Amino acid sequence: MIDDDALLARAEALLQAYQTAGLRVATAESCTGGLVAALLTAIAGSSKVVERGFVTYSNEAKTELLGVPQETLRAHGAVSEPTALAMAEGALAASRADVAVSITGIAGPDGGTADKPVGLVHFGLARKNGEARHLERRYGPGSRGEIRRRAVEDALGLLEGALA
Template identity: 75%
Template sequence: MRDRATALLDAYKTAGLTIATAESCTGGLIAGLLTDIPGSSSVVERGFVTYSNEAKSECLGVSADTLLAHGAVSEATARAMAEGALAASRADVAVSVTGIAGPGGGSAEKPVGLVHLACARRGGETRHRVVRYGDLGRSMVRLRTVADALDLLEDALPGS
């Protein structure tokens, strides 16, 4: 995954674009992967780890109404997190993730392994993806989420 992240950073640098991350269930793994690569400071503008609902509201502007109506693990919240990360940063593109990594915390409606991701581009649309990994174990759900977040960041590049 490191080679893929390096190629992503190179593509963003060539395009003159910067990235922000807004992470809940991954707890900073996306930003950690990207910033582990030398030279990433020219692309990674900032990262937000917003694990609690309060952090989602205070740092990213996710409304209490959105959280109450849809919950933290929802399309609406993922979109609001990505858009909020753009609003609270100087980045051109923001990716967000919110989900249930397990082993507990799931329900029939929102099972373990459910993750919502979103990617917002300044002046563009916000894209959403929902994945249901299943109960693969906490580490695997988080790692697969990082890979899917890279997919969204790749898709946000010009010409993609």
């Protein structure tokens, strides 16, 4: 993914826009395992915008690093709107960033259920002094790599939209 010219160009434009706006970014990633942060930091000068990234693959990490309430995880599961929102808000609170994006989902090939199939991904976007937003995607069956790539693309889209 880091060698994808189109994604790199998009990430570079995003970083430039955030730098111009004087904003910093944090990521909170589960199913993408840090791919958004890796893409952004593949660009020279990204340290002016990327404040930090959290890879919170386990529920314990979501709670310990991002402050996701255990009750939220018990009631809704890791792959849910409340968890995605709590992850984004927690990343914002645990960093010096102005904007945080979170990703939690089921990349497969296993782990899906009838209610939460492989390809289900929830995103959160939190901005200082702003209301958190949620996005749900159901990418359908596909390879683990395809699902993760599409999630990275949608995370970039949320970060782009936060500038509007």
